[in-house]
Amino acid sequence: MSSSMSATPLTKTGPVAVRAADLVKVYGAGETEVVALDHVTVDFPVGEFTAIMGPSGSGKSTLMHCLAALDSISAGQILLGVGDEQIDIATLNDKRLTALRRDRIGFIFQQFNLLPTLTAAENITLPLDIAGRKVDQAWFDQVVTAVDLHDRLKHRPTELSGGQQQRVACARALVSRPAVIFADEPTGNLDSTASAEVLGFLQRSVRELGQTVVMVTHDPSAASYADRVVFLADGKIVDEMTSPTADGVLDRMKSLDSRTTSVDGSR
Amino acid sequence: MLRTTLRSLFARKLRLVLSALAIVLGVGFVTGTLVLTDTLNRTFNNLFSDIDKNTSVKIRAKSNLADTGADQSSGASGGSGRPVPASLLGPVRAVPGVAEAEGTVQGFAVLTERPAPPVAGQPPRQAPILSNENAPPIGVAFNASTLSPLHVDSGTPPAAAGDIAVDRGTFDQKKLRLGQNLAVATQSGLSDVRLVGTFRFGSSNNLAGATLIAFTPPDAQRLLLQPGQLTDITVGAAPGVTQEELQSRIAAVVPPEYETLTGKQIIKENADSLAKGLGSFSTFLQAFGYISLFVGAFIISNTFSMLIAQRVRELALLRALGASKRQVRRSVIVEALLVGVVGSTLGLAFGFGVAVLLKALLGAFGVELPAGGVVFAPRTVLVAYVIGTVTTLLAALGPAIRAARVPPIAAMRDVEMSPTGNLRNRTLSGATLLAAGVALILLGFGVQGSGALGIVGGGAAAVFLGVATLSPLISRPVIKVIGAPFASGFGTVGRLSQENARRNPRRTSSTAAALMIGLALVSAFSVFGTSIKTSIRDLFGESLKADFIVTGGGFNQQPFSPELAGQLRRLPDVSAVSQLRFAQVTIDGTKANVNAVNPEGLTDVLNLQREEGRFDLAGQNMLVSSKVLADKKWKVGQTVTVRWAETGDRPFQIAGTFQQNQLAGEYVVPLSAYDANVTTKLDSIVLVKAATPAALPAVRSAITQALVPYPNLDVRDQKEFVADNARQIDQILGLVTALLTFAIVIATFGIINTLLLSVVERTREIGLLRAVGLQRRQTRVMIRLEAIMIAVYGGVLGLAVGSFFGWALTHAFTKESEFGSFHYPFVQLFIFLLVSGVLGVLAAIIPAWRASRINVLQAIATT
Structure with missing residues (x-):
């Protein structure tokens, strides 16, 4: 596996759910060119809860969007899946990308996660319904039990609290048994109790159900739920921390902030 | 504040164009008909003044009936229609001050080909008709006097018995040759004639498309009247003698059963009867223009409502920064004013096109108009701006008031401006409007005379407004039913469409209302027409015992x-x-x-x-x-x-x-x-x-x-006779439907507009769906199905209202004539429902494309 001089290669030896190899993402051209991702190579092993952290503008959201097949890449490879099922998603057209998102990827966004016209249950099974696939009722019940939403299934999003809405989103992400779930600041709009519920659920889905989760966050205490934290700055991976604690992550972030400041000279 | 308004207006060019389009089409239709009527009026008045420019006095038989006026359809002038004896010419010519006096002979004459000699073993056939059958076929006596409007153009004037000349227009159109052997059908039967010349009528090729045949005066009298009879006498005055002087001198020598009119009176009589005829024609056409405008008002109101819903944050920010309610309201009104003015201006230009189009359409039906420019009266321009801007302002009034109600706090919150209208108030006002409308319609049909149209029209408008007001209350359950087959047939996509169509009842309703109006009118006329047609079948069938009916058709339906x-x-x-x-x-x-x-x-x-x-x-x-x-x-x-x-x-x-x-x-x-x-x-x-x-x-x-x-006559059995009468109803229905298509087209633009704005509004939602795996094709299907459901909902409302209108119309007509019964055209109305679905599909093309092109990442990443 090739790696650039500037990025710390973070390749793993076990089965890998998603792998970014020498990933480059450039916005604009000429004078307005911005390198958002600068030769990033990173593996996300199966059954691991990874948090991506970094200061604003570090490229953490861009990395996630590229990994989740929501954004195109400028160079490099994104490999999804294990063994024979591994796909280089850069080679897919829009139709197959859409199907890939539908069948193999789960999403949890910061806000506006649910369709207001559908009930909680309908929102949960939405990707399966779109695909025209049958819902595995036993699995559905298990997921709904895990997010504790049994008595809320008939409600519309407007009748649910923020935390409940986000748990519906979690259930939706999980119900189609995706290869990987991407969560973009899932607790950004929640209070601490609701945050703890959502993060606890994500953690359990990894530990108990063997799900792979990749989460972008800027909250050190959210990151502390993860098995590993990957730190990004200026489009490059600068560090990694396993079994993180909130304090440890906070310290690391502080040093990253000051580093960015010294490099930019503008903060 | 004005600058903010302008900025936001120009930032939304597409929406501006789409909402202005409704006004453009409506104003265009109204001004188009005005321009056309003005043009027709002027050209015909010029023509009539031209014809009678040398006439000082006209003598004709007096009518004992008041208000007979000139009967344009038969081409005959006013008076009783009784001929004037040629013997009156002598005494009139002897009156001092008469420079010349000529007898006019005019009557029904159809130009045909020479009948083919009978072929043994084959039934004899009528000779083919050459006269324009869409205009009265007229025969006249040719005279070279300056009083005659006929001017020989090629060949020679008819001189020998059996000679005829025809108008230049017919000559060119039917590719006739000078010297050609032809025939003429008159009240005296079929006569062989020879074409010796062509003439122009005044300065035009013919009289509005009608075929004119000129005979020698003796032939004309023999064929069109009786020998020694004249239709009327035209007199030219000697220099220095006024028309009035001459009239009183002639009146003294003419027996009392004849009347004398001055040239000026004749020209005025013609102009008056023309204005009367064109007036009702214009009113008829304009009614459709106003229907279009009414439909357009719904679309504008809806567009403004949606724009304001999308600008809640912007408006709230303005309020938070110190803008008063009045300023917010005024900014919306100014926006409407600008849209109205722009729409009216474009509509005026479009109206010019409509007039040219309608003129061409008349030409296609054989009504050829004398050459002359299109008349753009200042009144037309005024009407265009008044109706265009007033309609837009009225339509924007509600949205403007709602805009002013946006609280400043909305700037800080992510609130959707949901209509907070009181359900009870809505039910009450809707029901009141509906009841008032129904009452007005029933009242209007009872009233005689010209006021009836206004009352019925106002009643219809009130019914439409009432149904549109009540419609949000029923749209959710009705669309649940309409959408059921789609929801089951298209799975989740169908279900999503159904929910989208149901989620904002007000918006769905006012979009559907525009289509409702068009379809209600079309189906009303369909119900009415079917009832009348069925009645005609029954009644004509019942009234006849004869096996065969011999008569002419159309303008050939002349006595024989x-x-x-x-x-x-x-x-x-x-x-x-x-x-x-x-x-x-x-x-x-x-x-x-x-x-x-x-x-x-x-x-x-x-x-x-x-x-x-x-x-x-x-x-x-x-x-x-x-x-x-x-x-x-x-x-x-x-x-x-x-x-x-x-x-x-x-x-x-x-x-x-x-x-x-x-x-x-x-x-x-x-x-x-x-x-x-x-x-x-x-x-x-x-x-x-x-x-x-x-x-x-x-x-x-x-x-x-x-x-x-008798080439102009046909024999028909009972069935054919009844069918021909029913066909006439179909033709009128076809014309009305064609004119109402305009309103339906505008309504379709309304659906496009609403859907486009909805797609913009739901960008993030569509982005989310795309993110979790909705294919582009599925996205398009989703929008398309939503459009179909809205359109079919409009169709259902339209059919319901139209059925009532049709019933009321039939009922009024039946009461009036003791004629007819109510018949409901189920198949036709079902077809209208299908058509509205198709309109939905068409309207969804652009919005669906837009929705499927939404950038997923931008849609969901913009927080």
């Missing part, structure tokens, strides 16, 4: 020689032949049409059911329909006064009454009574009854043979 009836009577296997003639009279002071018939065999050809008295049509007897007897509170045996145009008052005794009969009409008099009071003794319809059913084919072929010298 009674010789034909005599000929038909002599045919073998014919048991009864009856002649029908019609006359306009006044009876006891009110206008009426009397039918004159042969008393003998009357009940053999007409299914006349006796109610009271005797069917005795001797002498001065008269039969009346039982309805008339009841309405007029007459009694059988009573004598009433009939005033004839030529002869004045004559007493008639009511001998008996009959039940409603379509062909007999209201008053039946014996043919002899007609002959005593009308100079031109010609038949309009001849009814033939065969002796036995077995003889029918033989009788028909014998009649066909007898009609060879």
Whole structure:
């Protein structure tokens, strides 16, 4: 596996759910060119809860969007899946990308996660319904039990609290048994109790159900739920921390902030 | 504040264009009809002034009926229609100050090809007609006097017996040759003629497309009137003699049964009757323009509502920064004003196009208009701006008030401006409007005269507004039903569409309301037309016993020689032949049409059911329909006064009454009574009854043979006659539907507009769906299905309202004429529902494309 001089290669030896190899993402051209991702190579092993952290503008959201097949890449490879099922998603057209998102990827966004016209249950099974696939009722019940939403299934999003809405989103992400779930600041709009519920659920889905989760966050205490934290700055991976604690992550972030400041000279 | 308004307006160019489009089309239609009517008015007035420019005085038979005016359809001038004797020319010419006096001869003449010589073994055939059948076919006497509007253009004027000249327009159109042998059908039958020349009419090729044939004066008298008769006399004054002076001098020598008019009076009479005719034509067309505008108002109102819903944060920010409610309201009004002015300006330009188009359309129907520019009266410009801006402002009023209600706090919150209207108020006001509308319509149909149209129109508008107000209350359940097949057929995508169509009842309703109006009117006329058509089938069928009806069609429906009836009577296997003639009279002071018939065999050809008295049509007897007897509170045996145009008052005794009969009409008099009071003794319809059913084919072929010298006449059996009458209803319905298409097109733009704005509003939602795996194709299907559901909902409302209108219309008509019954065209109305679905699909094309192109990442990443 090739790696650039500037990025710390973070390749793993076990089965890998998603792998970014020498990933480059450039916005604009000429004078307005911005390198958002600068030769990033990173593996996300199966059954691991990874948090991506970094200061604003570090490229953490861009990395996630590229990994989740929501954004195109400028160079490099994104490999999804294990063994024979591994796909280089850069080679897919829009139709197959859409199907890939539908069948193999789960999403949890910061806000506006649910369709207001559908009930909680309908929102949960939405990707399966779109695909025209049958819902595995036993699995559905298990997921709904895990997010504790049994008595809320008939409600519309407007009748649910923020935390409940986000748990519906979690259930939706999980119900189609995706290869990987991407969560973009899932607790950004929640209070601490609701945050703890959502993060606890994500953690359990990894530990108990063997799900792979990749989460972008800027909250050190959210990151502390993860098995590993990957730190990004200026489009490059600068560090990694396993079994993180909130304090440890906070310290690391502080040093990253000051580093960015010294490099930019503008903060 | 103004700058903010302008900025936001120009930032949304597409929406501006789309909402202005509704106004452009509506204003265009109204101004187009105004321009067309003005143009027609001016060109025809020019033409008439041109024709009579050298006429100082006209002498014609006086009519005993008030207000006969000029009858444009027959091409005859006013007066009683009774001829003037040629012997009057001498005394008139002798009047001092008369420079020249010429007799005009004018009548019905159809140009045809020479009939082919009969071929052995083949039935003889009528000669093909060359005259324009969409205009009255006119024959005149040619004279070289300066009083004549005819100017020879090529060849020679008709000089020898059998010579004719035709107008340049017909000559070119039918590719005739000078010297060609042709034939002319007149009241005297078919005559062989030779084409020797062409002429222009005034400065144009012909008279609005009508085919004109010029004969020598003796031929014209023989064929069109009787020898020694003239239609009227035109007099030219010597230099220095005024029209009025000459008129009084001539009046002194002319017997009292003739009247004299000055050239100015003639021109005015023509102009007045033209203005009257064009006026109703213009009103008819303009009604459709106003319908379009009304539909457009719904779309504008909806567009503004949606724009404001999307700008809640922006408006709230303005309020938070210190803008007053009034300023916010005014900014919306100013925006509407600008849209209105822009729309009116474009509409005016579009109206010019509409006028040219309508003019071309008339040309396609054979109504050729004299050359001349399009008339753009200042009034047209004024009307365009007034109706355009006022409609837009009225439509934007509600949204403006709602915009002002946005609280400043909305700037800090992610609130969706949901309408907070009170359900009870909505039900109440909607029901009130609906009830008032229904009442007005029923009242309007009871009112006689010109006010009725306004009352019914206002009632219809109120019904539409009422239904549109109530519609949000029922849209959710109704769309649940409409969408059910889609939801089950298209799975989640169908279900999403259904929910989208149901989520904002107000928006869905006002979008559907625009389509509702168009479809309601189309289906109302369809219900009405079907009812009338069915009634015609029943009633014409019931009123006839005759096996064959001989008459002309369209403008050829001109009276013909009674010789034909005599000929038909002599045919073998014919048991009864009856002649029908019609006359306009006044009876006891009110206008009426009397039918004159042969008393003998009357009940053999007409299914006349006796109610009271005797069917005795001797002498001065008269039969009346039982309805008339009841309405007029007459009694059988009573004598009433009939005033004839030529002869004045004559007493008639009511001998008996009959039940409603379509062909007999209201008053039946014996043919002899007609002959005593009308100079031109010609038949309009001849009814033939065969002796036995077995003889029918033989009788028909014998009649066909007898009609060879009458190329303008046709023989039809009962079925064909009824079908032809029903076809006329279809033609009128077709025209009305075509004109209403305009309103439906505007409504379709409304659906496009709403969907486009909805797609913009739901960018993030669609982005989320795409993110979790909705394919582009599925996205398009989702938008398309939503459009279909909204359109079909509009269709359902339209059919419901239209069925009521159609029923009311039929009911009013039935009451008026004791004619007709209600028939519901299920198949046709179902087709309208399908059509509305198709409109939905068409309207969804652009919005669906937009939705499928939404950038997923931008849609969901913008927080």
